[in-house]
Every structure is written in C-alpha cells, then in structure tokens.
Amino acid sequence: MALDLEAIYTDLHRHPELSFQETRTAGVVGAHLTALGIPFEAGIGRTGIAATLANGDGPVVWLRADMDALPVEERTGLPYASTARGVDPAGNDVPVMHACGHDMHTTALLGALERLAATREEWSGTVVGVFQPAEELGAGSRAMLGDGLLRRVPHPDIVLGQHITALPAGVVGMRPGTQMTASDGLTVTLYGRGGHGSRPHATIDPVVMAAATIMRLQTLVAREVDPRETAVVTVGSVHSGLKHNIIPAEATLQLSLRYTDDEARERMLGRVERVVRGEAAAAGAEREPSIVIDHTLPPTINDPVSEARTADAFRRAFGEQAVTDPGLFTGSEDVSWFARDAGVPLVFWFWGGLDHDVYATALAAGTVDRDIPTIHSPLFAPVLHPTIERGVANLVVAAREWLA
Secondary structure, three states: OOOOHHHHHHHHHHOOOOOOOOHHHHHHHHHHHHHHOOOEEEEEOOOEEEEEEEEOOOOEEEEEEEOOOEOOOOOOOOOOOOOOEEEOOOOOEEEOEOOOOHHHHHHHHHHHHHHHHHOHHHOOEEEEEEEEOOOOOOOHHHHHHHOOHHHHOOOOOEEEEEEEEEEEOOOEEOOOEEEEOEEEEEEEEEEOEOEEOOOHHHOEOHHHHHHHHHHHHOHHHHHHOOOOOOEEEEEEEEEOOOOOOEEOOEEEEEEEEEEOOHHHHHHHHHHHHHHHHHHHHHOOOOOOOEEEEEEEEOOEEEOHHHHHHHHHHHHHHHOHHHEEOOOOEOOOOOOHHHHHHHOOOEEEEEEEEEOHHHHHHHHHHOOHHHHOOOOOOOOOOOOOOOHHHHHHHHHHHHHHHHOO
16 A cells, blocks of 8 residues: 555654654554565664665665754644644753654655665665764764764665755755854853842843844954855854842853854864853953854765766756756755764755745745745645655665665
8 A cells, every 4th residue: 555645744844853852753664664674773863763775786776864853833724733842952842843844754764765666677785774863963974983883784875865844845956065063062151159139249241241242243243254255153042140139140142153164163163162261351250161063064075077977867857947956055964974973975965845826925035024924934845746756756866866
C-alpha cells in the first residue's frame, strides 16, 4: 500500500517535538520504513534514524532530512495546526510548532525512499536516508556522527539535502559555493554587584552594562565589516533581574553570529570579545565576563561541480525555469558536518512551498517581506500540493543522477 504522504505530513505537523525529543516522530518514521520493508537503525545520536536501501553495486548516496520543531506558538489557523507544548532545555514549558518545515522534509524523504524502493530495476547502488534530530540546536548531525553513523551505514560518495522555503511551490533554489552562512551561538554573562534600587551608587548595574554592550555590538557590522562582506550580529535574548527595586548581580545575553568563511568568523569572534570585555571594564565590573560558544555551524558550501550536475538534472526533469539562484542565505545549517566528516561533496538546495498566485501578488506589490511568512514565523504554512510531490521528486531526481 502506498504511503499517504499528506496524512503523514499533517500528522507530523500536529505533533511537533523539540530538539532531541523527537521520539514520536522517529516512531512514525520507523513504522513507515518497516511497512516499506526498508531496514533501518534507530536511536543514532539519541533520536536519529538511518535507513539503508541497498540495490547492488554502485555509488552510495545519502539523503538527509531533519525532524525537530521550534518553541513557537502556531498562528496559521490551519485545521491541522499544532497545539502541542514541550519543555525546552532550560526547563520551561513552551509551545511547539514545525515553523521551519522539518515535517515537510521528513515527509519528502519517506516518499523518496518509497519511490526509489519501487523502482529498483531502474538504478543500482545504495541510498541512505538520514533522519536527523536537533538541527535547530545545531547539534543533531554531530550527535549522529559521534554515535558512529559513518561506521553503521555505508560510506557516502555524496551527501544531498533540501530545505523548504518561501518560494513558489515547484521552484528549486540552489547555487554553487556558499549556499548558507556559518554561525555561532554565544552566551555572554556580565557580572555586576547587586543591591537595592534606591542605592544604585553602591552597585555595579549589569542591566546598564548589558544595554551598553548590546548597542555597541550593533556597530560591529555597521562600522567594522567591509560592506562587500556578509556578517550578522543578533542579540536574541536578554535576561536579568526579578523585581522592580532590585539591581541584579548578573545579566545574560544570547548572541547569534553569522559569516561566510572561517577567517570572517575569527575576526568577528575577536570583535565581540573586545566589546564585551571593554564594556564590562568601562562599567567597573569586578569580575571578567563569561563568553561561551554554545554551538558552531560551518558554512553550507555546495561543491561547484556536483551542484552544476544536480541542477542540470533538475532542469531536465522540471524545466529550465524551475531552477533559480536564490542568492546567499544568511541562515545556517548543520548538514555540512556529514559531508565534511565523510570527506565527500555536498549539494544542498531549497524548494518552494508557497501558492503561486499569493507569491506573485506580493511580488508585484513589492510586499513580499511583509506579506509572505518565512520559516520560523508562527504564520509559516506551506501549501500541501504540489509542495509534497516536488519535495519527493527533488530527492528522487537528485539521487538518481548520482546512482548507477
């Protein structure tokens, strides 16, 4: 019996799970792989799955999809909208939503494995379907690799992956070289001296220190990065204090930094450290601030030769106009670790999930940024069809291009 991909997608969308908590999702994936007769290993990197579809001699192609969701409260109004809640790594009760489309990624990979299994007479080689946890933490691929993924499944000749995005359904966006930026997540702790709000002179206020640090950090890109380069500094979280009249002893900032290469990374990390320590010194802090790198994601770099070959396969399958260069994305991914650790090429692309008429109207009005919800928005909602079908077809066409 053929998989009901729409039902799989809406079920996954209704039941999102946070990073490294994808136990139900992994169970759904495992049940469908069992029904298809495709052997797999579960529990790799805690909740990851690797399915191996062996079909004689030939290249080994890895197809990767991520499975985790985000702490976002859904506002799409869809009949299958998520009302799920979860517990984040800090122990907070949070709403959960597939606001980044990983439910679509998982569905498409299941559909691709089903189609490849049904057409074994047309190709030879081995396809490994990698269902990865915790992409949103930037930790899932490293967890699977650290758990012996490269020993447990056939070594790849190429790694292929895709991501849903705010393009018209049916459009594939890809480019040679750097497709997505590198990023680091930092936690900065500023140490002051707490006290009563009525006696600020007897304290060293970390809230003011944090405010000055945030404002100074915003000058790094504006005044210290060549305008021809790409860099982002975002302070996404600020926490300090519990009451109106208490000057706290600490303030914590969470930063997201993005850049296109390792040299730019080293420069920006040095600048951030300089600003953080400088503002602490200017405030008279009696203890050096703490700067912790929580995660590091490398740039997502498409091997130029492999990207060109895969893009040509898409054009032959879907038409010349179906493939576009979307430009550099300043989001980041951890898919690169699979190809880097294996020492093989990576090809990663985006595929559209938006209604053509809605997108065309916004484009004509110049209101795409305002009217088209993007990933991580509580309003992000790809249309089901033909998004599901094209997600499956993309993976099948790309895999067949590299299989014998």
